[in-house]
Every structure is written in C-alpha cells, then in structure tokens.
Amino acid sequence: MSIIAKRTPWKASWIWGGTAESPRNEWRWFRTSFVCPQDLETMARAVLWITADSRYEVYINGKRVGRGPVRYFPTDIFYDGHEVGHLLRRGEINTIAVQVMHFGVSNFQYLRERGGLLAQLDAFYGDDEVTLVQTGEDWRTSVHAGQDPAISRLSCQTAFAERIDGRKLVKDWTASAYSDTEWERADVIGPVGMEPWVRLHPRDIPYLTEEPVLPTRVIALNKVVPYQLTAFIDAYHLMKTPGEENANHIRFCGAFATTLRLREEAEVKVTFHVGGLGIVRLGERVYTAEELQVEPPLAHISTKLPAGDHVLLYTVHGPEHGHSNRVGVDADQEITWISPLEAELAEVGERMSPFIQIGPSFTYSSIDYIDQDELLATWEAEQIRFADRIAPLSSIEELRAAGYPVAPVPHRVANGEDAFMPQFAKRASEAYAVPANLQRIAVASTDPGVVPVFEGGDTEFMLDFGKEWSGFLEFELEAEAGITIDWYGIEYRKDAYVQHTFGADNTLRYVTREGIQRYASPIRRGFRYVIVTVRGASKPVLIHDVWVIQSNYPAPEIGRFQSSDYKLNRIWDISKHTTKLCMEDTFVDCPTYEQAFWVGDSRNEALVNYYTFGGTEIVERCLRLVPGSAFQTPLYGDQVPSAWTSVIPNWTFFWIAACREYAEHTGNRTFAADMLPKMLLTLSAYLERLNADDLLDMKGWNLLDWAPMDQPNDGIVTHQNVMLVKALEETAAMADFAGMPERGKECAAFAIRMKAAINRHLWSEERGAYLDCIHPGGRRSNIFSMQTQVMALLVGVAERERHARLNEYLTATPEGFVPIGSPFMSFFYYETLMKSGNVQWMLDDMRDNFGFMLDNDATTCWEMYGHTTMNRANENDLTRSHCHAWSAAPGYFLGAYVLGVRPAAPGWAKVTIAPLTGDLSWASGTVPLPQGGCIDVAWKAESGDIASLVVTAPEGVELDIRVPAACSVKISRVRELPTV
Template structure:
C-alpha cells in the first residue's frame, strides 16, 4: 500500500477513556470506475460504513510497532457522484487482554485511504470531519479485566444518518494530524493476513419466559484503580489496600442488605458505624439507626478486575438515602480512601471510622470522578437480584421477534416493575447484538447475555459471574435500530424493558438478533460413524472450534475472548482436521512469537497488557511451530518464525537451567485445572519434560533451514535434559515422576497422572519406566492427581494414540464428551462433569458444572475421531507422504474427509466378518503408506 493518508485523531485528549469518535469524509467518483477499496486501521477498534452500508470491523490484534490494516472492497456500494466514508472509532484508553496498550504507549488514532482503480480519492488528514458520538455514554462499567467496557447508548442523543452522503456536518471539527503512515506508536503498517470475519444475522429461536420483575433497591459500580493504583494502566494483577464509604440517612430504624455481585464481600469487610455487619446468605445485614449512619467497606485484596459492583436490597418504601460523606450535594454517594500501602494507621482509621466527620478529616478521602463510575450497573440489576412481582405481563405476538416476518412483539407497561423477556438462540452465538423496535422516548432496555439455564429448573440460571455481558439502550420516539459495536458471546439473553413512570404506549419489538462474527472456515473436514453419540460429539467439537476462532484462536467467546498461546497449540490441530485451515494458526504463531521482543519467553496471552509468562504455554508454542510446518510444509513460515524459536531456545538454556541442568523458573507454572504441585518458583517436572520435546522438535526446524550445527546442539540439550530428569525427578518407591522439586531439593509428595502423561508424550522415560507409566494411563495409582480438564485430556488421548490404544480413545471420548451431550450441551465445556464450579465468595450462588460452556481447548474430538479411525499421520512435511492404519474398534462403519494442504483424503470404512473393508481416495501429489505399501493418487480399496 502506497500510503498518502496520515494518522489523525480528535482534538483534545490523546488517549481518552472509553471514547466513541465519529469521523467522515465525502468525495466524488467519476463514471466508469471498476474497483473502489478502503484501506484503514485504528486504535483501538473501528466500525466502517460506506454510503451508509455497514462494511466491517477491525483491526485485528497487533503489537505496537507492527500494526495491521484492513483493505475492504466497497465497489458494490460506490456510485457515481458524491460518496461518503464514515468510521466509528472506539478507543478504550486502558489495557486489556487484547491490546498491549501500556508497553506500546497506545493512543487514539485512525488512518484511512480510499482508492478508485488505483488512484487515491480520499486520504485521512486534517480535513476529515469528526465529533465525539454523543449517544454513547463514556461512564460505563468494565466488562471484565480481559475486555473493555459495556455500552450505554441513549438514542435521544443520536446524531442521525451521519454515515450517509450529504449529512449536515457543518459544525463538526477538523481532525488533528498525528503523523504519516509508519509513525509511532503504531509503526509499520502490515496487510491483514487472514480473511474478514463473518457477519451472519441470527435470531433467537424462542422466548423462553416473560415476567414482571423489580430491580434491587440500589446498585453501584466504580473503578478503584485510578485511586488506589493511579499510575497503572496495565492489566497486571496486584494487591491494593483501600476503603470505600458512604453515609446512609434513615428516617427511622430499618434494615438494608449489601453485597458485591462479582467479587463478593468477606465476613470482615463491612462495618456500620464502626461495628462489623453480620453476613447472612452471601449479603451483609445493615441495621440502621434513625439519622446518620456511616458504612465503610474494606476493598483491600488482590485484584485483576478493578471495578466493584455493589448491590443493596431493602423492603419497598424503606425510608433511606445514600449521601456522599465529603460533599452532600454530590451526585455519587460513595467515596474512596487510600491507597494505604505502607500506611497501616491510615488504613485502620478509614476502615474503623464510626462517623462521617472521621471520613471528612481523613487525608486520603476523595470523591469518585464520574468517569470512574458506571451510570448503570446493568448486571447487578438483571441477575438473580431482579425479583418477580407476581404480576402477569401483557405481551402480544411473542413469535414475531424470533422470526423474520413483518410483525412485532408488543410489550405493554406493567402496573409496577419492569417486563423481562428471556430469549434462547438454542446455540451459542458470538457477535454484535441488533435491536429493531418502535417505542416512546425514554424507555430503558437492559440486555444481559449468558450461556446456561437448567433445563429442569428454569429459575436456575448460570449468570456470567466475573463478566458484565450487558448493555443498556435508551429509546427515542418512533422506529429505531440499535447496533452494538462490542462483541459478546451467549446463548440466552434477557431484555428487561423499563418504562418511564406513567407510560401507556407499548414497545413494538420487531427484531432482536446477533450479527454472528467468527472466522470464515470452509468445512473441509468431515466425520460420520455408526455411533450417533460420537457423531454429535464431533459436530459439537467442530462448532466449538468455529466459535473460538476470531482474528486469533480464543479461549471462549463469552468470558475472555483471549488468545491464550498454549491453548492454541491444541486448537490449531483441531482446526487442521476439522476445517483444513492453516492461515489462522500461522497468524497466531507469528503473533505470539513477536512477544519475545519484550519478554524473555513467549508470553501466555498476546497481545496483552498483562505481561505474563506461563512456562508450559511458551513451550507448547514452540512445539506448535514445528507441527505447523509438519502439517503444511510451509517453508516461508519456518524462515519467519525461526528467529523467535532460536531466541527462546537460547534463553531457556542460558538463563533458566540450574546447576543440575534442570529448568528452574519463576513464572506461572500450571498445566491443568487440578491440584498438581506446580509452584511459581522451582523445578516443575512437566515443564522440563516439555522442554525435551521442544529441543527435539525445533532441531528438525533447524535442519530444514540447513542449520545442522544448531540442530545437533539442540538435540544434545534434549539428551542431557532427559538424563537429568530421570536422575532427579523419578521416584523409585512411587514408580513415577514427582510433580516438582522443593526449594531444598527434595521431591514433592504429590504425584499426578498429568506428569506421567507428559513424560510419555515427550519420550522422557527409559524403556523400563515407559512400560510402568503406560500401565497408569487407564488406571492411575491411588493417590495420584487425576486429570481435571478436557485440555489435559487431549494430551492423554495423544499419548494413547501414539501407543495404538485406539479403542480407549473412543471410550474416553464417549464418557467425557458424551456426558456434555447428555446434559444438553451444544458446544464443549471448559471443564468436565463432577468438577462443579464453586462460588467461594457467594453462598447464595448455585454451583454449576463448568464456567465457560464454549471453550476451544475442549474440542479434542474434532481431531482425534478422524485421526484415530484413519490412523493417519504425516511422514513428511505437508502430508506429502503419510501413513494410514485404519481402525474401527467397536464401530461398524465410518466415513469422512481428512483435509490436506491441497485437497483432501476421502475415506469410507466398514467392519466385516473378515476385517475392515472400504476405500480411500488420495488427492494428486500425495502418497499414502498402508501396511508398508505405497498408494498414489486415486481411489484405492482397503482390505485389512
């Protein structure tokens, strides 16, 4: 791209918080053009329209210094004469798990260029007109520590059809020029290496329930970080010390109850007039005296999400109000005191204060800036704290809003309370929520998305604790459409309609939908067999991969939307066989490798404002780099990724091997959601074992590039490490490898099946020990830690496959994933049955089987079912020569398609009295080896 455009921004703050910015430019096109394209990028996110038509969103995740731009073909929407490009930029102004905002010194910016048949017809500069979007409220709650902010859109303040030509933008501002393409902080602009995501409208299937509810008595959300850690814009967790306080004025003695809907409140956190408030059922009881009462809440703890979300419950008509202790007429009733790091006396004075006067005298007391509060705490108002009133709602034509018809669901104002509708898409969706409706002005519509409702007990809802999966829309008069620009994942959603007092007109809801936005896979893989349960599991797993593929692989579409590097090693394999796509994995591996420019090892999730090393994830990245070459034969990829691989290998050897030659590192050293002994410091066994495989696998990459000496060195490192593992980490009495070494060099008393699986997978044991460990795979010894997640189970399945124990793979998949299907799952859970998620902070929360109901690391059957039945594995890079060893076990038949880099391997197999019969179709350019015999392109009969 030959850039003439310049980076531009709004007059004013360089990095405003939660800022929505409208930018537009009109230009002329002459008759007879053939192609019009728009190249653009932004910080943090953009939504693009061309002549009023929604084009798309971007950019993809980038590290500062190597920033990606998009190139959109808008020819079909362009016309002779006046045209308009319009962009809404949403700048977060904070660090998330999707941007490296702090280390990259991020700021707001947009660069855009329109070309017609290769000639620039519009390029961003000072002449582009812009204005902050007045309908988007900036003071909203964070969705979570991983994500940005939820939305509050007031349609009464909307600015009309600003995305169309001839819009009256006379009073809009001229832009401020930042610099030319390539300027800091974004640096080099790179073309997007993957296709655009889908934009597929999907409506819910049914309205599950309609009821009249009332919200809790009071809700508040506020951000502690600007006050208790004011100079920290990162997403790094840390411990803070602080107190918040409010004055409660009661006309007569009465009772309130207070809780925190996400963090919870500990027994010792809440004090009323200096005395501890009792805790009952997850909430603290406040027995108020007539007149002034001082409520203090200790908010000192370890944080990753810095917002607090308070809810108060009270009987209707309770005669109290909350008042700011510092300024009686202030709009916001809470104040914050702190930080108290190194100031225990100041902390105790604040925590134990008995009167408002003590708060006023405290030198570290301050009111919240409105920008650091949330105008609406929607999650707290729409979860279990919203209680039914018993009134029957009046809702007509409920079918209309869940069907693409020219009719509307009519929702009438209740006598008291609000109308809550619960929609079910009957599948997980991931994208942008859309509403189309007619309403009187000032109706509040609160959206709350979630993943699970108990099919037997419909009041038992698994709300997204730790995530505000919400937004608020306030109506103007008449027909209107709202399009959310923040992505959300969910299956169910409630719409709570809050009418203004005295309202009589209904809301006509024509449509609610999700503009589903995922990676545009082609379903090149297929698998069907005689077991209907396995067929359901395969499709469930593949749909999970689809939903967890965005501009990178992500862990889940709902809770985090984070590119976890270690998870993606397995996800790449699932995508190779499920869809035959290699571009997304290539993009992910290179993006992860770039993090080594700022950390000693590849980081755990990238690009991210949480700088974190999860050692096993760094090692799995290196293994995935080799596997990508093995599956694709992409030599250019090896050349591009190799410097990162070599740097990490060298760092591991030079900085992290102790005097015994074992890997010893201070980092996050987990592997599985299970009680393994994997301390944050010391020698952790599974990591040493992964490192053996890393050095073995990456030596093969060195050979591909002709680096024979380096390959020999890395192989020798692997040989040496294998020897010291067997010398120091094996326990003769337990006949197994310990989980770790303690600081004094002694072995941990904890032994896990996970560690033994990794030992086998990385070819660490001696032949005698290998035979012992193989006996543990089906029946771990008593006292050994069992596998705790589908992620770790994938490594077990891989180990069984390597040992040709394929019937056990089928049985394990039936047992673990079959239970999900039986429980009504449509996508794969993050955790297995029996590992019900506890709620340690809230006694009133019911436990559930899993947190995330759609988690990519759990989609192993998308890979293992076809690979197990075919017994397929590449013998040379790119599968140009591969082995086949068909297997049916207890299956009667199976057929399907295994994608290859060019074409696919079709297969159909059946079990007969004499053995397996069927055929395979091998594409041109490939050779299969079946029981020692080679087969070239074409159809071949199989008889075993």
C-alpha cells in the same frame, strides 16, 4: 474478500479529535465527502485502506463495509484494504464515515496508545493509481453523542460494556445527505511511520464472516423488581499506579464508602460482588469477612437501621485485574445514597458518584516471573493493619485525622447506571407463561413480539438462540421514549437456574427514543441466551427483530465425521462448533469471558482446526504474533498481544511445538527458517534458568492443568521440565526442516542432558512415578499426578521399565494420584493413548466426559468437565466458560485416529490411512488438506477389524493404506486444478 497489500506509498496522515490523546472508552465519528470522478466505469477497482487505534467500523454512503483492524502490537499495526468500487456513485457526492472505538485502557488484546485514524481511498486504472481521498485536516469529527463512556469494563481481558441512549443517536450520520458542518475539524497528529505506529502491515488473514442468526424461542417470562440501588466501582483504575499502560494485576489496600439515607426505619440488605473484600462497616457495626453471609461469588449483609444517615464502608485489597467492584443496596422503605463529601463537591468540576475512595495505603503491580516476595509479604501484613486501623473510623473527619487520603470517586468510573448487577440483585422475581404474541420474536414474521407490562415491576424474558454464538447483537423495536432495555448474554441455564457471567459484564443497556428504532452493537459478545429486561414501560414495547451477526474466521466447514455411535457424532459436532466460535482474528480461548489469544490453548486449537476447517492463515498469524512480546520478556507472553506481562512457560513450549507442526503441516520451509531464530531466542532465555543439575528452576505461572497438582510458581516443576525437553527436540527438528541442522545440535544435546536429569532427580522409586515438583529449598513434593505421568510418556522421558509402568497407569490410575482435571489436559492424555493405539479407552473417555456435557444441553465444549473437578458452592455451576476451544480434542482425534487420516510427509504429500475401530461398526468423514482439496474415508468393520474401506483423494497425494489383508479397499482419485 481476499487480502490486499498496498503497493504505493501512503499519502494520508494520522488524525484524531478532541483534547485527550487517549480518552477512556471514547467512540468518535469521522467523515469526509468527495465527488467521485465521472470515469468510474473505466476504473478497474477502488480500495479503501484503513486502520485505527483501537478499532473501527467504516461506511461508504451509509453501507458498512468492514470492521478492524486485527489485533496488533502498537509498533506493528495492521491495515485493511476494502474493495469499494461497487459502492461509489459516479459524478456524485460520496461519503466515507468511520466510527473509531478507542479503549483508553490496556487489556489482554490491546496495549494502550493514543487514539488515531488513518485512511486512504485509491482508484486503479490499469497500472495507474489515483488517490481520491486521504485522512487529513479536511475531515470532520464528533464524539458519538449516544454512547456513554461511563460504563464498567466488560472484563479485564477486553474493553467495556455498552450503554446507548437512543434519544441522542444521530440518524443517518453515515449517509451523504447528513450535514457535518457543525462538527469540529480533525487534528492531523502525524505522518505514516509516526510513533507509536512505526510500521504498517497489510492484514494477514481474510475478513471475518457476518452471518445473521435469529433466536429459536422465548423460554421464560418474569416480573422482576431489582434492588433500589446498584453500582459498579472500577477499583482497578482508582487504586492502580502508574496508569493504564499495562494490564498487570495489582495488590493494594484501600476502601470505598458512601452514605445511606433512610427517611424511616427499614430492613436493609447490602450485596457485594467484590474481589478481595475485607471488613464492612454498616452504620455502627463492623463486620469481618467471616461474619458476612457468603454465596460465592457474592457476600451479603442484612440488618435493621433507624431513619437517618448511615455509613457504608468496605475495605478491599485485591488481587485485582480489572473487574469492577459491584455493590447493591435494598430496603423495605425508600433508601438513597449520597457522597460523604457532598458538601465539598460543588467545587469539583467533574460529575461525581455517591462514593468516596480511601487510600490506597499500599499498592503494587504484580509480575508473575519477577521475584516480589518482599512486596507480597508487605501487602499481606498491610491488609491486617489497614483493616484494624480503619475499622473504628466512622466519619470523613476521623479518616482524615488518621492520615488517610480521601477523595470523591468520579461518575465516569463508578455509577449506578450499568445493567449487570440488576441481573442478580433482585428483590423479587415471579414467573409467568410466555404468551404467543411474545413468542413471535423468535419467528420470521411481519408481526412484532409484544412485551407485556407489569404493574410495580419490570418485564424480563429470555431468548434462546439454539446454540452458542459469537458476534454482534442487533435489534429493531418500537417504544415510547425513555424506556430502559437491558440485554444480557449468558451461556447456561437449567430450569429456573441462571448462571450469571461473573467476571464478564456481558450487557448492553439501551434507552429508547420515540417510535421505531434499530441498533447494531459494535461490541463482540458470546452467548447462547439473551435475557431482555424492559424497565419503566407504561405500554408494551414491540420488538420487530433480534439477531446476532455471527462473526468468525472464514474457514469453510470441510471436515466431517459420522459413525455408528450417535453420541460420538454429536461430540464431534460440538467440538467443531466450539472451534469455529473461537476463531476470530486469532484463535481465542472463549467468546464470552476473555476473547484472548492464549498461546498454549492455540496449539491444540490449531490441530482441531486442521481437521475440521483446514484454515492455515489464522495459524500462521497466531504463531508470528507471539515473538512480538519479546520486548516485554524473552520468555514470551502467555497471551498476546497483551499488556499483562505474564508467562506460562509451558505455553511458550507449546508454541514451539505448534511452529514445527505448522511448518510440516503446510510444508513451508520458509516459515521454518523465519521462526527458527525466534524459537532459539526464547529457548536461550529458558536455558539460562537451568540449575546445576540441568533442571529448569524458575519463577513463573508454572501451569499445566486446572487441578490440585503441585505446580508452584517457583521451583522445579516436573511437567515443565518435560515440556522444555519437548521444545528443544522440536526446535532441533525445525532446524533440520529449515535446512539448517547445525543450528539445532545444541538443542538436541540439551534435550538429552535434561532427560537424564529428570530421570535422575524427579523419579520416585517408592511410588513408581515422577513427582510433581521440588519446592524452593529442596523439599520434594509428596503429590503425584496423572498429568505429570502423561507428559513424561508423551515426550518420551520415561523409558523401558518406567515407560511400561506409566503406560499401565493410563487405564488404571493409582490410588491417590491427581486425576486429569480438564478437557485441555485430555488432549495430551489422548495423544499418549494413541501412541499405543488404545482407541477404545479414548472413545469411552469421550463418551463419559463429553457425554456429560451433552446430557446438560451443551452445544459447545466446556472449559472444565463439571463432574470431575473443583468443588463448588453451587452444584449447577458446572464450569465457568461453556465454550472453550482448548476443550475441542474430539474434533482432532476422531479424524486422525478413528478415520485414521494422518500426514506422513511434509505438506501432506503423503498420507497414512490407518483407521482404528474400537467398538464402532462403521465411520466416514472428510479431512481437509492444507494445499486445498480433501480426503474422504468410509470404512465398515466386522468383529473389530476393518472389512471394507473406501478412500477418495487428490491424484497428487501418495497414500499409505494400512488395513488387514482381507479388507476390501476401493480408492478413487480426483484431479487437481492446473496451476495458473
């Protein structure tokens, strides 16, 4: 569906319901019905304009027509225009139903404001426009009764996991026949233009795809017994001040406690998944962090306890970013937990959990680029003081006497009803062969899959979807009422090993009603495998269908690459698939853990996309979003739109480079002129941070690579200075391209000064390389990394003898130098290799590093290489994210350099064809063009030289073909459609 902008003024009002302006994790339904005019056949079209805070799903007469809006800054919200004329019924009652999911918390893709819905249905008769429906006080609303808001965050970067009670779901609430007379009337909260949604903008990218994907097989069946007690605690919410308006990480000192009750003596095991865990009191004993049994990221205690009540208390200090604490308790006898304040809870009007909160005794919100050394030192000292003071205290009375605030923890932010911890807090797991009638889940059959029942345990099985996907889980099943079914998406398994998604509660808990039922989740998830656990069934559950609605930016898969090396072909394929899964309403880093638009990642993702899909609107959307963070910092945020005020200077510099690359890729000089002031604005803020030596000296998240480089968050970081030179040069080039060269002269001058300063102050003659940094106070780093040398070569800071010396390091890393640590950094390494045409080294590096992923059954590119990076306690944990588009470099380089297709003029009006063969005997493929169409290339080589070349290209594209004189060249031209 094409993008539509509203031409006439809005008549609709913003509406909401209930008593809370911004309730936590509330899903709210809205409905209105109307009689469609009889003259529908004369209607040219009908468009439903809609937006909401935070997200919506909209239905016309029971059919879902769209989801949205695209992510936004609150002052500049986007609206959608859905063409719905084909769904309207002439002369009959029609119904618009909307489900609004309001987050009520800020995260890495959303800044918290109040809940709201805005919608208007307009009919078009030639040049006339008639409003049929608009949001107002005649709409009705109700809270989604089956959705439980008391669930943990899916991750700190996103909103919430999901718990649905099918017994409370209202069937057919989106249909016209449903009666909503018992629903409350919606509240009109303001007109279009009200705060916070001051400006409305039409959606700036096409609607995302929705493609059903079925599982390919059932690969495991287990009888499992979970811990008796598991719970999450949202420590971030409880320990944070001032509230939910930002998503900055916090440092604090506090504690949580509960009472464990045993009727008989028992062996008790407690498992923690807690960031910043301090001391633990269990009964009469206090355990220090060193005395815990640690299996990262879990910690355990096992001990024998007598019958009676026992305090379980642990201190926690962060840093905390919004991931929930998790606690699990098991025993060889029956064990329960109760609130230590149970006797006082009768007077509390809210449902409470079995936990109490102590403190915080100290808390602050950390902002990376602001000097907070004094607060950090206070926090570090308070951790010790707090633990020492609280360790001897074993009762509520003693805690209160010591002056600590003690409060019950509400059920809505801590309870034992989530599905995540039971996935790894298991007392027992026993494997069984998968029966044929369960395997039917994975085939398109009218016969359902039959889930067996185990006595004394739950039934767990694993679905394999064949490769990684990103979208919305849906299922249809038949069951008795009250059965709990947990759905848990993971990315990686190997034999009996399962890599849990620690840091992402990637679960959906569904409680069944009687009979056949279907559920479609509105929560995006990424996974390859889904672990399904049926809990408490007395007879088999029948699963009729399971699928994921794969959803991504609708870019046609134009790009293609094949060669004489099957491994390289597979590497290109997984690079393309990775990029596809990380193209949502913006580029995102990964579909499972974060789904966040990381600005630096997206520069590389954009280049891969140009060669695999050719999408341009998504790139422009991403680039235009970034300056929206200027109200938070003129340095611009490293992920946007986000409530975490975080700055990675290199990410801003990569954004500047991506702006210039996009302008030239598309030939869009208007874009260049629009973005130039925004580039100059942030550069001005960075140049203010130059020291007297013309070097960038600043606090920030001074990151380039996940590797043991010396890149402190304060000081003069060499690679960062180098990238600022690049940003200055790119801005000067952008000014030239925009026809305003005078605006770039100062940038060009600063770039020259900074190059000289880098070579004067950051080069080590002794090591023949650039040092990683100079620490505050002037201490020169003794660490040298390949990352720093690569960036110096790439940007052209290293010249003459230094350039030649560093160039040798690209294929012979000096002893003691930190090696490349991630596929992201390899992108810049490959760029540097290609400056000297060393394609063979690049191909071998791809075969080694990306080939390792293939050897471990990868279908997408990993965040880390797995065999070259961090030491891990578990050798199977090869990487965190198994789908990370910052890692998809082969999707760009194989097309740009092995096929040899690269732009030679803005907008690809002229194209260079200069294949590099390496040890390949042939290659062929397709590269999409930004203006539409594509270039097809096929070559064959003999003894390393191109022997024959076939090129097919549009008539209007000038070709600069660079092959040996003896090469046989065949060029075919295709005609371009005339402009209408």
